[in-house]
Amino acid sequence: MNVSQRFDVLAGALLGADEVDGRTRTGLVHAVGAELRQGDASHAWLALAVLNAEWPVRDEVVQLRRRLRLEDPSEVVRELLAQARRRLVAGLARPSRSVRIIQGVVVDVHHTAHTRLATGIQRVARKTAEQWSRTHDVAMAGWTKDDMALRVLTSEERENAISGSKPDAPKPRREEVLVPWRAHYVLPELAIEDPRTARIAAMAEFSGNQTSLIGFDCVPITTAETVGAGMGAAFSRNLVAAAHFDRIAAISVAAATEYRGWRSMLGAAGLAGPEIEDVFLPIEAGDVTDAEMVAAREELLTGDLPLLLCVGSHEPRKNHLAVLNAAEILWRKGREFSLVFVGGNAWGSEGFQHRLGVLKRRGRPVRGITAITDALLWSAYRLAQATVFPSWNEGFGLPVAESIASGTPVVTSNFGSMHEIGSLGGARFVSPRDEEELAAVLDEVLFDEAENRRLREAAAAAPRTSWGDYANALWDYFGGADR
Amino acid sequence: MSDVTKADIDSDIDPVSSALAQRLRAAAPHLLPGGADLDTSAGPLLKHLVLAARGSRRDEDLWLLIVAITGRFPEAEHVRGARAALRHSTEADATLLLLSELADLARHSENLRRPMVVIEEATVVDVDFCARHDHNTGIQRVVRQTMSRWADAYAPTFVAWTDFGHAMREIGPYERKRVVDWGTKIEGEPEGKDELAALPIVVPLRSNVLVSEVPRTELCLAQTAISEFSGNTVHLIGYDAIPIVSADTVPHHETERFVRYLNLVKHATRVLAISDAVAEEFSGFAMSVTAQGLSGPKVVSVPLPVDIPDARPASDDVAPAGRLVLCVGSHEPRKNHHAVLFAAELLWNEGLQFSLRFVGGGSIWYTRIFDKQVKRLQKAGRDVQVLRGVSDEEMLALYREATFSVFPSLQEGFGLPVAESLALNTPVITTSYGSTGEIARDGGCLTVDPRDDESIVTAMRELLTNQERVQELQREIAHRPRRSWDAYAHDLASHVVGGRA
Numbered sequence: 015m016n017v018s019q020r021f022d023v024l025a026g027a028l029l030g031a032d033e034v035d036g037r038t039r040t041g042l043v044h045a046v047g048a049e050l051r052q053g054d055a056s057h058a059w060l061a062l063a064v065l066n067a068e069w070p071v072r073d074e075v076v077q078l079r080r081r082l083r084l085e086d087p088s089e090v091v092r093e094l095l096a097q098a099r100r101r102l103v104a105g106l107a108r109p110s111r112s113v114r115i116i117q118g119v120v121v122d123v124h125h126t127a128h129t130r131l132a133t134g135i136q137r138v139a140r141k142t143a144e145q146w147s148r149t150h151d152v153a154m155a156g157w158t159k160d161d162m163a164l165r166v167l168t169s170e171e172r173e174n175a176i177s178g179s180k181p182d183a184p185k186p187r188r189e190e191v192l193v194p195w196r197a198h199y200v201l202p203e204l205a206i207e208d209p210r211t212a213r214i215a216a217m218a219e220f221s222g223n224q225t226s227l228i229g230f231d232c233v234p235i236t237t238a239e240t241v242g243a244g245m246g247a248a249f250s251r252n253l254v255a256a257a258h259f260d261r262i263a264a265i266s267v268a269a270a271t272e273y274r275g276w277r278s279m280l281g282a283a284g285l286a287g288p289e290i291e292d293v294f295l296p297i298e299a300g301d302v303t304d305a306e307m308v309a310a311r312e313e314l315l316t317g318d319l320p321l322l323l324c325v326g327s328h329e330p331r332k333n334h335l336a337v338l339n340a341a342e343i344l345w346r347k348g349r350e351f352s353l354v355f356v357g358g359n360a361w362g363s364e365g366f367q368h369r370l371g372v373l374k375r376r377g378r379p380v381r382g383i384t385a386i387t388d389a390l391l392w393s394a395y396r397l398a399q400a401t402v403f404p405s406w407n408e409g410f411g412l413p414v415a416e417s418i419a420s421g422t423p424v425v426t427s428n429f430g431s432m433h434e435i436g437s438l439g440g441a442r443f444v445s446p447r448d449e450e451e452l453a454a455v456l457d458e459v460l461f462d463e464a465e466n467r468r469l470r471e472a473a474a475a476a477p478r479t480s481w482g483d484y485a486n487a488l489w490d491y492f493g494g495a496d497r
Numbered sequence: 498m499s500d501v502t503k504a505d506i507d508s509d510i511d512p513v514s515s516a517l518a519q520r521l522r523a524a525a526p527h528l529l530p531g532g533a534d535l536d537t538s539a540g541p542l543l544k545h546l547v548l549a550a551r552g553s554r555r556d557e558d559l560w561l562l563i564v565a566i567t568g569r570f571p572e573a574e575h576v577r578g579a580r581a582a583l584r585h586s587t588e589a590d591a592t593l594l595l596l597s598e599l600a601d602l603a604r605h606s607e608n609l610r611r612p613m614v615v616i617e618e619a620t621v622v623d624v625d626f627c628a629r630h631d632h633n634t635g636i637q638r639v640v641r642q643t644m645s646r647w648a649d650a651y652a653p654t655f656v657a658w659t660d661f662g663h664a665m666r667e668i669g670p671y672e673r674k675r676v677v678d679w680g681t682k683i684e685g686e687p688e689g690k691d692e693l694a695a696l697p698i699v700v701p702l703r704s705n706v707l708v709s710e711v712p713r714t715e716l717c718l719a720q721t722a723i724s725e726f727s728g729n730t731v732h733l734i735g736y737d738a739i740p741i742v743s744a745d746t747v748p749h750h751e752t753e754r755f756v757r758y759l760n761l762v763k764h765a766t767r768v769l770a771i772s773d774a775v776a777e778e779f780s781g782f783a784m785s786v787t788a789q790g791l792s793g794p795k796v797v798s799v800p801l802p803v804d805i806p807d808a809r810p811a812s813d814d815v816a817p818a819g820r821l822v823l824c825v826g827s828h829e830p831r832k833n834h835h836a837v838l839f840a841a842e843l844l845w846n847e848g849l850q851f852s853l854r855f856v857g858g859g860s861i862w863y864t865r866i867f868d869k870q871v872k873r874l875q876k877a878g879r880d881v882q883v884l885r886g887v888s889d890e891e892m893l894a895l896y897r898e899a900t901f902s903v904f905p906s907l908q909e910g911f912g913l914p915v916a917e918s919l920a921l922n923t924p925v926i927t928t929s930y931g932s933t934g935e936i937a938r939d940g941g942c943l944t945v946d947p948r949d950d951e952s953i954v955t956a957m958r959e960l961l962t963n964q965e966r967v968q969e970l971q972r973e974i975a976h977r978p979r980r981s982w983d984a985y986a987h988d989l990a991s992h993v994v995g996g997r998a
Contacts, residue, residue, distance in 0.1 A: 072745075076835075239718065246757075254742075279782060280742060282932070284948070406789060
């Protein structure tokens with residue numbers, strides 16, 4: 015699509031098709047210039063996005079508005095066109111890119127369209143996309159190779175976003191840039207690429223589109239000591255964009271608390287920030303066949319020993335060292351049980367691995383499993399006498415929900431989302447800072463039969479919710495296409 | 498990090514072990530309340546101390562013992578690891594288990610030869626950067642103005658950190674002058690490497706520790722553990738949360754550094770914010786950490802003064818030469834200087850006559866674009882200049898000469914140029930919200946929405962065309978309540994000195 019064709023798209027959007035017909039090119043340039051000068055920041059944003067086939071950053075919008083004020087607007091438009099052409103000639107922009115203005119609900123599933131991962135954030139984004147694509151007319155979108163603009167997904171990418179079945183789907187050779195205009199942009203995943211967050215920020219601030227996102231947690235700033243280098247800065251720029259959004263659906267009351275705390279920091283920069291509500295994630299267990307259970311029994315159990323299960327990657331925030339130390343207190347006390355960790359290694363897991371090695375050499379029945387199928391995971395929850403999840407900070411604490419949904423008692427932290435989920439039934443709470451308290455409570459939950467039974471009954475009675483329920487609640491809160 | 502190698506230790510065994518013995522003796526009275534036999538050799542003494550820490554089960558005892566053994570302020574994971582090691586120990590193997598747990602920490606310690614002093618129930622002020630460096634903007638000005646006053650009034654213990662951030666240490670006499678005698682010419686030579694290496698570790702117990710700066714990244718975890726485990730009360734001066742709230746306007750490394758600092762903030766007892774707006778920022782952060790089971794720090798606003806800088810103007814009788822508009826501040830996107838330039842261009846186009854001076858340095862990636870704009874306007878005959886490397890004295894003269902100054906920053910912890918301008922009776926156009934809005938409320942300012950160019954244009958036009966309005970603002974300045982550095986230093990002390998939470 016050449017620059018003149020892009021200009022036609024812009025003129026159509028700004029002036030309406032009736033106004034475009036029958037005008038000369040000079041007349042159109044004049045009319046678009048006049049419209050831009052009279053208009054607000056959203057018009058400047060639209061002009062830049064369409065003519066460059068690239069979403070603008072804040073400075074570009076602000077600067078264009080200043081030029082429109084100081085100079086002859088027709089001249090400014092002619093220069094914008096010349097600049098867009100120069101970028102094409104210089105190879106800075108891709109000539110094959112076309113531009114489409116889009117209305118209605120646009121869901122940004124850039125990562126989800128290319129990942130096989132079905133944990134944490136991707137799981138939420140995928141389930142949401144899947145449910146919405148069934149029940150509503152929504153457009154799924156990704157980003158261009160250079161992270162400069164939203165684009166149309168190929169049908170394979172779209173399929174992967176929804177099902178995870180095509181993680182290697184090729185990216186399109188010809189990219190079609192999407193420019194939402196009087197539309198509703200929804201971000202259900204975590205965007206942390208600088209070019210992308212800078213452009214989302216400018217879109218949210220200037221474009222006049224409705225904007226909604228799912229807020230998972232603020233861990234990179236509130237618990238930065240447990241996060242690898244680079245994440246704090248990247249996430250803070252995500253928050254800069256979020257500051258201009260209309261609303262955030264936090265995945266728990268705890269996540270909403272983090273986001274509300276952040277929002278009250280914005281007053282210092284003169285910003286009000288988004289509306290924030292909690293839309294609680296579902297409590298749902300996966301199905302397991304009898305054959306899978308038999309195989310899992312073989313794989314996971316050590317003789318007749320009761321199993322203590324700990325699910326999650328070994329990053330410091332998950333506090334797995336405390337689990338090892340508490341287990342060692344119990345083993346030294348003569349308690350007999352096996353401990354299985356399910357989860358990959360992560361930044362900062364060396365301390366955990368070292369301690370795990372020490373205990374293994376000491377002959378303790380403990381092991382770590384890194385790669386695991388869904389069937390094995392859901393079997394593990396069912397086979398365990400109890401699970402343990404004493405994390406320092408979680409936006410949701412999925413393993414707590416999964417344990418309860420499987421009817422298995424869980425020992426978890428006495429605050430935040432873990433406390434919220436655990437309060438549904440089947441949980442005991444501890445301070446993650448006190449290894450001796452953790453050991454004492456685990457002792458009861460594992461070896462006091464009456465207590466274990468009581469917790470199992472409470473877990474079984476806890477209310478279940480489905481991804482369908484979640485997607486509906488989210489759609490209602492975001493206001494769908496009606497906003 | 499350069500490690501102390503085994504060869505170093507072997508060839509120099511005496512200084513290391515005698516320093517270890519000294520540190521153990523310094524810790525002994527605090528760990529052995531029944532009285533310690535200090536004549537005993539280091540080995541048996543170590544065993545007594547380990548058993549005492551093992552028996553007391555108090556975190557502060559273990560924390561102190563780790564400092565004594567390793568010459569390092571431990572991080573949380575070290576204290577927890579040491580606690581786990583002692584938990585299953587017997588009297589016979591406790592020392593061995595603890596030493597093996599601390600082996601890595603000690604092996605990389607830069608302080609194995611350094612002695613230590615323990616101070617109790619004192620006021621300790623961490624002035625790491627100001628003691629070690631000559632740089633003097635923003636934070637350093639606040640610390641030096643305040644601590645020069647505290648030095649006489651409260652005689653606090655000033656500390657810096659050792660080079661790699663392994664422990665708090667005493668500061669040398671020259672370093673002390675850098676903190677408390679700034680502004681006068683400092684006599685003598687800065688401490689050399691050897692002198693600095695001999696300064697003892699300072700270990701506060703049951704004390705008030707004020708972290709007066711934003712600490713180096715490498716010592717944030719150890720600094721946090723002081724708050725979590727040592728039993729001391731840790732206070733912070735809160736300057737701003739710009740690296741989070743306006744993260745898009747600062748380089749990545751600044752935000753990275755700041756989020757490490759936030760770990761210290763969430764475990765601190767109290768944050769003394771330099772304005773109400775900053776207090777709101779830190780309160781917001783404190784609220785978000787309740788989601789992780791922490792109460793967060795108590796946040797108090799102790800606003801900085803609007804006071805004249807220490808320097809004297811180059812000349813007292815500055816004749817106003819036409820209308821001068823002054824814009825002071827480093828050239829970075831957050832300061833919004835492009836908006837000022839735009840407003841000026843529009844007003845020049847309207848036919849207004851005035852000169853515009855920007856004062857302040859900045860990084861090249863930003864100044865290059867800005868300077869290009871300025872050159873374009875100069876070519877068009879506009880009276881605009883960017884002044885860099887201006888002395889404090891020249892700056893004061895410029896303030897006095899100016900009809901008004903303009904400071905429409907997107908975010909400030911305080912907005913020193915607004916305060917300075919007012920202290921020199923020059924009206925200011927500044928941002929309506931945040932800390933600058935607070936300063937403006939006491940008079941002498943026109944406030945604007947910095948994201949709305951039109952509001953900046955309107956305010957500048959008003960002060961360029963309406964002499965009465967300027968005079969009215971000058972009268973307002975004369976009636977502003979005065980707040981001096983003395984008052985600030987006193988207010989700050991009332992929250993820190995003697996007032997343990």
